[in-house]
Amino acid sequence: MSASTVATEDLDLPPKTKHTRAAVVDCDVHPVLPSAQSLLPYLDDYWHDQLVAQLVPSYEPNYHPPGSPIAQRKDAQVGSDGRAATTAADLVADLFSDGFADFAVLNCLYGVQQIQQPRREQAHARALNDWIAEEWLDHDARLRASIVVPQGTPQLAAEEIVSRAKDRRFVQVLLLGQSELLYGRQINWPIWEAAEHAGLPVAIHIGGVFRQAPTSAGWPSTYLEWYVGQQSNVEAQLSSLVAEGVFQKFPETKVVVSELGFNWVAPYLWKFDKLWKSFRTETPWIDRPPSEIIRENVRFTIAPSDGAEQPGRLDAAVDRMGSDRMLVYSSDYPHQHSSAPRDFVNGTSDPALIERISRLNSADLYRLTVESDTNKGE
Amino acid sequence: MTILDNGIVARPLGKPVVTTGIIDVDIHPSPPAGALNEYLSSKWQKHFAEYGGRTHVGRTGTGEYPPLYGGSMRADAWPEKGLPGSDLGLIQKQVLDEFNVQLGVLQCLGVPMQLLNQDFSAAMCQATNDWQLEHLVYQEPRLRAAIPIPFESPDLAAAEICRVGSDPGVISILMLSKTLRPLGNRHYWPIYQAAVDHGLPIQVHLSQGGGHPNTGSGWTSYQVEYHTGHTQSFQSQLCSLIFEGTFDRFPDLKFVFVEGNVAHFAPLMQRMDYHWETLRSEVPDLQRKPSEYIADHIWASTQPIDEPDKPEHLVQMIEEFGVGNVLFASDYPHFDFDSAAGAFPRNFPADLLDKIMRGNGQRVFGLEANPAWRNM
Numbered sequence: 001m002s003a004s005t006v007a008t009e010d011l012d013l014p015p016k017t018k019h020t021r022a023a024v025v026d027c028d029v030h031p032v033l034p035s036a037q038s039l040l041p042y043l044d045d046y047w048h049d050q051l052v053a054q055l056v057p058s059y060e061p062n063y064h065p066p067g068s069p070i071a072q073r074k075d076a077q078v079g080s081d082g083r084a085a086t087t088a089a090d091l092v093a094d095l096f097s098d099g100f101a102d103f104a105v106l107n108c109l110y111g112v113q114q115i116q117q118p119r120r121e122q123a124h125a126r127a128l129n130d131w132i133a134e135e136w137l138d139h140d141a142r143l144r145a146s147i148v149v150p151q152g153t154p155q156l157a158a159e160e161i162v163s164r165a166k167d168r169r170f171v172q173v174l175l176l177g178q179s180e181l182l183y184g185r186q187i188n189w190p191i192w193e194a195a196e197h198a199g200l201p202v203a204i205h206i207g208g209v210f211r212q213a214p215t216s217a218g219w220p221s222t223y224l225e226w227y228v229g230q231q232s233n234v235e236a237q238l239s240s241l242v243a244e245g246v247f248q249k250f251p252e253t254k255v256v257v258s259e260l261g262f263n264w265v266a267p268y269l270w271k272f273d274k275l276w277k278s279f280r281t282e283t284p285w286i287d288r289p290p291s292e293i294i295r296e297n298v299r300f301t302i303a304p305s306d307g308a309e310q311p312g313r314l315d316a317a318v319d320r321m322g323s324d325r326m327l328v329y330s331s332d333y334p335h336q337h338s339s340a341p342r343d344f345v346n347g348t349s350d351p352a353l354i355e356r357i358s359r360l361n362s363a364d365l366y367r368l369t370v371e372s373d374t375n376k377g378e
Numbered sequence: 379m380t381i382l383d384n385g386i387v388a389r390p391l392g393k394p395v396v397t398t399g400i401i402d403v404d405i406h407p408s409p410p411a412g413a414l415n416e417y418l419s420s421k422w423q424k425h426f427a428e429y430g431g432r433t434h435v436g437r438t439g440t441g442e443y444p445p446l447y448g449g450s451m452r453a454d455a456w457p458e459k460g461l462p463g464s465d466l467g468l469i470q471k472q473v474l475d476e477f478n479v480q481l482g483v484l485q486c487l488g489v490p491m492q493l494l495n496q497d498f499s500a501a502m503c504q505a506t507n508d509w510q511l512e513h514l515v516y517q518e519p520r521l522r523a524a525i526p527i528p529f530e531s532p533d534l535a536a537a538e539i540c541r542v543g544s545d546p547g548v549i550s551i552l553m554l555s556k557t558l559r560p561l562g563n564r565h566y567w568p569i570y571q572a573a574v575d576h577g578l579p580i581q582v583h584l585s586q587g588g589g590h591p592n593t594g595s596g597w598t599s600y601q602v603e604y605h606t607g608h609t610q611s612f613q614s615q616l617c618s619l620i621f622e623g624t625f626d627r628f629p630d631l632k633f634v635f636v637e638g639n640v641a642h643f644a645p646l647m648q649r650m651d652y653h654w655e656t657l658r659s660e661v662p663d664l665q666r667k668p669s670e671y672i673a674d675h676i677w678a679s680t681q682p683i684d685e686p687d688k689p690e691h692l693v694q695m696i697e698e699f700g701v702g703n704v705l706f707a708s709d710y711p712h713f714d715f716d717s718a719a720g721a722f723p724r725n726f727p728a729d730l731l732d733k734i735m736r737g738n739g740q741r742v743f744g745l746e747a748n749p750a751w752r753n754m
Contacts, residue, residue: 053447058439066438067428111437117600180597210436211597212590218558219589221495223429 021372022363023102025144026341028205028258028301028330029095031136033060033110033128034079034086042127042134047120059124061111063207064335065223072334084334088139095333096142100342100358102370104333105172105203106145107258108132113151113176113209121150122160129164137169144366146174146203154187158194165198171366172201177233177260178208184240192250201254201299201365204237206230234260235268238294242272245285247293254365255298259332262300263308266320269294295323299365301330302344302357304337314347324353328362391519391546394745399480400718401739403581403679404636404707405473405521407484408463409509417505425498433492434587442586443601446713455711462711466514473710474520477718481739485524485552485583485636486510492554492587499528500538507542515547522549524581529553529569536572543576549743551580555611555638556588562615562622570628577630579677579742582615584608584637612638613646616676620650620668621661625675632742634677640704641684641695647672648698673700677742679707680734681716689723693730705742706735 033039036058040048051057064071066083076084077093085091095104110128115121125148132145147164149157164170173195181187183204195202206227213219214233220226234257247253269291276283276290286293308314318324331341345354362368415423430438449462455472457465473479490502503526510523525548527535542548551573559565561582573580591597592611598604612635625631635643650668658664678699684692696704709715722731740746 055449058437060438061436062430062432062438063436065429065432067430069428114436116443116597116604208436210434213434214436219434219494223432 019371020369022359023366023368023370024100024329024359025362025366025368026095026101026104026331026333027256027299027328027362027365028203028303029091029104029106029333030085030335031088031091031106031108031132032083032085032334033108033131034081034083036060039124039127039131042130043123047123047127059111059114061109061114061207062223063109063111068223070227070336073336076334088136088143091136091333092140092142095331098342101142101329101331103142103144103366103368104331105366106132106136106143107172107174107203107205108145108148109205109207110148111207112148113207115150115152118150118153118156121152122156125150125157125160129160129170133167133169137167144169144171144368146170146172147200148174149191151175151179151188151191152209154190158190161191161194161198161200165194165200170200171368172203172256175202175204176207176209177204177230177237178210178214179237180209180211182240182244183237184242184244184246186244189246189249192246192253196250196252199252201256203256203258204234204260205258206234206260208233231260231264235264238268238298239272239290242286242290242293243283245283247297248285248287253297256301256328256365257298258301258330259304259335260300261304261306262302262321262327263306263313263317265294265300265326266317266322269321291322295321295326299326299328299361301332302327303330303332303335303341305339305344305347307339308347309339309343309345310347312347312349314344315349315353318348318353324356325361327357328365329358391516393546394481394519394522394549394743396480396736396740396745399478400706400735401481401483401743402473402477402479402708402710402718403483403634403705403739404583404681404709405469405482405484406463406709406711407469407486407510407514408461408488409486409506410460410464413513414502414505414509417508418501422498422501425495431489431498431502432494433489434494434589442592443604446601448713450713452711452713452715466517469514469521469710470518473708474518477708479718480520481549481743481745482521483524483549483581484510484514484521485581486526487554487583487585488526491526491529491552492585493528496528496531496534500531500534503528503538504541507538507548511542511545511547523547524550524552526552527569529566530558532566532568536568539569539572539576539578543572543578548578550634551578553580553582554585554588555582555608555615555635556585556590556592557615558589560614560618560622562618562620562624564622567627570624570631574628574630577744579632579634581634581636582612582638584612608637609639609642613642616643616646616672617650619676620671621664623661623663625671626663626665632675632677634679634705634742636679636707637681637709638678639682639684640678640680640699641686641692643672643676643678644695644698673703677703677705677738679705680721681707681709682714683716683721689725692723693727696730696734701730701733702738702741704734705739 036056072084077090079086112124147170149160272290451462455462493499507525527538529535647669
């Protein structure tokens, strides 16, 4: 199977009438797999029997340690195990109760990408996507999801994208911020090819495969150090995508950097542009400043805000980034941060920027619309 | 009586008495759920409840590879409650009594040594050692403890050796085969000084983690290559210890490699000698041939026993490595347990078996026949 088996005519947009408007999409929401047992019904007989014989090992990642303050909000609906976001009912009740978001994109972080064995990783990714479709997407029409892919074997990841994209409720591909090989490397191109063919953006979300130390200086001692420091990995991923020419080879590619902040982007772009001027003969296919390529192709979710809700801070960040098109709304539910997702409006004095972040900037990513009495924003 | 600084009162243990029975250098106890809490401060209990035990593996539960069937345990080693290795009665019945083990060395693996937060690692090693002394060793003097230490922070590790290393219940120091730096690196020297000061050998047990891919060329995909590869890390550690001159600096230091097989060390040793002849100018401070250091400083345990088609090949390789440098290990309660009664080929030489089962261990642990101890 190859990526080209997805015909582009299958990807027609929802009908546009003057009675629809771009939807408010919560671009980063996390359903939690309650336990490894939950996947058993979605695995074939071989894997089911393997897991049972192995006492059903869990691949729950420690990106958000379950007992720690970041794991979930104190006011979240919880199941009998005390955990939030383990059922669609709980998540939907919390997420849509304030009437703000029209849709939410589920990024399930269960750690299948950390599985060493390629075929086990593939089977788990498949099962997890089936679980997401049946237990979440079937439950509520406002839910959309990212495709979890066996990223350790790019060809298998591409196959999963091709087959899963037939279900239009899967609107994105999910990759983790730390990978074994940088995403721009040609060995990873099957993923970009398949995503582009399917018309799907690719989220690069905080998390990792831990095949090597998660920083270039070694192993952080604490969770706090790891979480704060992961922006550096995604800087490396963006540099790789640009330098290796992914955006030239697959020009429709859209990347959504998720749960990794955005206030660091401007100085990163300045440095990248400056060094590109020095070294551009080494990468002649980069025919314009890297910042232009990134501004055009990359979006950033706004939670966690890193403090952007303080008056003027969001305006300053956007001004420095040089574009008001790069930020998209997210709640990062159920994770707890020092400010609430919708506090971001306090960081700007520009109502148009709030509109951009809330609805317009994600419109070309997911092409989600809702019925509307006006044409505002179309 | 020895009074430990945490208030545990040590029983008046003597040295282990090994006469006609055997020595097993690899028995894995497992603290029952919550058992370590009473040895942890409330600060660390809270830390564990909130953040768990963070290691080089980016998950909350499983290790690098999922356990084999049945949690990688002997199916008959599960007590009525809890994990295999958590019930002293079962350890006594299935190992000590069954095979007349007069000295069984406890190696409590778990994750305390590989926690990324080194202060937490030190606290967990301390708690593990206090727990195993109080609940296993003082209850059953045939068992003695190899003490886990936070080896990536040698200052903390040396402090733990000094804290508990003089307790007669402690027979060795426990380290792991996967480390951030190779073991000969001077980073670890404070540990070796403390080991020598306390007269304790260092047991290095097979492990996962460590902070690097499990081969020098990246990660393996499948268990079969991963587990086969454990001997490769032992090979790297052996080369490092020898060529860094560890044993010139610490002439009384002893290492026991546990669960790293035996046969593969023989050709490696010969290879080291061969190339040292050519390149010795690069390491002019080495005082002896690599194989001579190995004879005096390195022991290897048998489990999982090498199984060549011709059993005599195993005997030959042990003879080449050193008949005095091989120890018996059972690896109870793990799935690849070696029975002292059945693991060795039928035609295995009796005198060699005797050395492996008892004599060599007496030498490593300083238990050579001594009437004063036998009368205790």
